[in-house]
Amino acid sequence: MKDISLFSAAKANAGLDFVTPLKAVLDSHWYVLGNEVKLFEEEFASYVGVGHCVSVANGSDALELALKGLGVEPGHRVVAVANAGFYGSTAIHAVGAQPEYIDVDPATLTLCPKALAAMVESKPAAIIVTHLYGQLANIEEIVRIASAAGVPVLEDCAQSHGAHRNGKQAGSFGTIACFSFYPTKNLGALGDGGAVVTNDGVLAARIRQLRQYGWSQKYHVAIPGGRNSRLDEMQAAILRIKLPHLDTWNELRRSIAKRYNAAFANLDMQLPWSTGDDYVAHLYVVRVKNRVDFSAALKEKMIGTDIHYPIADHHQPAYAVEQARALVVTELACETVISLPCFPGLTDEEVERVIEAVTAYFSREI
Numbered sequence: 049m050k051d052i053s054l055f056s057a058a059k060a061n062a063g064l065d066f067v068t069p070l071k072a073v074l075d076s077h078w079y080v081l082g083n084e085v086k087l088f089e090e091e092f093a094s095y096v097g098v099g100h101c102v103s104v105a106n107g108s109d110a111l112e113l114a115l116k117g118l119g120v121e122p123g124h125r126v127v128a129v130a131n132a133g134f135y136g137s138t139a140i141h142a143v144g145a146q147p148e149y150i151d152v153d154p155a156t157l158t159l160c161p162k163a164l165a166a167m168v169e170s171k172p173a174a175i176i177v178t179h180l181y182g183q184l185a186n187i188e189e190i191v192r193i194a195s196a197a198g199v200p201v202l203e204d205c206a207q208s209h210g211a212h213r214n215g216k217q218a219g220s221f222g223t224i225a226c227f228s229f230y231p232t233k234n235l236g237a238l239g240d241g242g243a244v245v246t247n248d249g250v251l252a253a254r255i256r257q258l259r260q261y262g263w264s265q266k267y268h269v270a271i272p273g274g275r276n277s278r279l280d281e282m283q284a285a286i287l288r289i290k291l292p293h294l295d296t297w298n299e300l301r302r303s304i305a306k307r308y309n310a311a312f313a314n315l316d317m318q319l320p321w322s323t324g325d326d327y328v329a330h331l332y333v334v335r336v337k338n339r340v341d342f343s344a345a346l347k348e349k350m351i352g353t354d355i356h357y358p359i360a361d362h363h364q365p366a367y368a369v370e371q372a373r374a375l376v377v378t379e380l381a382c383e384t385v386i387s388l389p390c391f392p393g394l395t396d397e398e399v400e401r402v403i404e405a406v407t408a409y410f411s412r413e414i
């Protein structure tokens with residue numbers, strides 16, 4: 049019996065020709081901010097359905113530069129959830145601002161609009177909404193509440209490339225949105241990569257300056273807070289090869305999630321809320337009472353699992369703070385979530401083996 053890992057780059061990338069695009073970059077001898085990056089930015093903006101895409105070195109930089117672009121400064125407060133792996137929090141701390149955590153919705157595990165409505169009048173500088181596990185948050189309602197209060201919304205789409213609702217793509221709802229192209233993401237490079245997208249041309253121009261030393265033109269530092277954070281030509285060329293397949297891969301992920309949801313419907317665990325277009329199954333995450341036993345039982349059958357994420361942001365040792373608000377749903381989620389293998393390239397037989405192992409766990413004699 050072979051291992052079924054939580055993710056396999058070899059399987060997810062099988063059959064793609066990476067040599068031709070890489071060779072083209074090598075032959076061009078142009079490695080940073082060239083034609084591949086320019087074309088990828090155009091193609092990705094068009095895919096998301098927004099006016100502008102500014103590529104950067106990774107998803108974390110995208111979040112940090114987006115906050116800077118929005119004018120978030122030291123001392124400002126930024127609303128975020130505490131169950132999304134600390135990425136948003138890292139960016140908030142990087143710009144010297146303070147995270148203000150609010151609870152998540154128990155069905156989707158994404159930012160709870162009611163919790164937002166209860167505090168938004170305190171005028172935070174921005175709101176980070178993470179479309180966690182590939183599930184679009186109730187982003188329409190969140191944007192409505194935020195707009196009424198005059199607070200910008202940043203969508204963290206690092207796990208939700210291609211998720212859409214009523215014809216609108218993840219990343220096109222808020223003021224600005226961030227993507228990561230880390231190799232395990234639904235659209236992944238062969239290394240690090242990221243992007244910021246927005247319909248606001250002024251904001252896009254500012255991010256474009258921030259990603260390259262704050263330059264308006266070569267050696268002219270026009271705005272403070274600049275950095276070096278660029279996507280390179282090879283990664284852009286790889287992403288251009290992969291982007292046309294994204295919807296097909298998302299459909300494959302979703303079809304695995306659908307099979308799992310159907311097979312697990314009567315078991316004692318909580319399943320992903322949607323298997324529709326608003327969920328691209330970046331991670332298939334269930335909630336179980338005893339995940340230590342559960343993961344051990346799967347490990348015995350050589351099935352990999354992981355926990356996304358085991359420690360809530362406000363409990364991370366480096367930044368542990370008194371949390372003003374009770375985060376009941378967040379805390380419970382952190383104790384019970386566990387991820388099962390779900391990625392394009394997983395075979396029918398492997399999906400069946402996961403289903404059998406999970407079903408066997410719940411029918412064991414106790």
Ligand SMILES: *Cc1c(COP(=O)(O)O)cnc(C)c1O
Pocket residue numbers: 106107108109132133135136178204206207228229230240241242
């Ligand atoms: C992966 C991820 C990031 C960070 O992206 P990197 O490219 O690894 O820096 C940010 N937010 C979320 C939700 C992620 O899953």
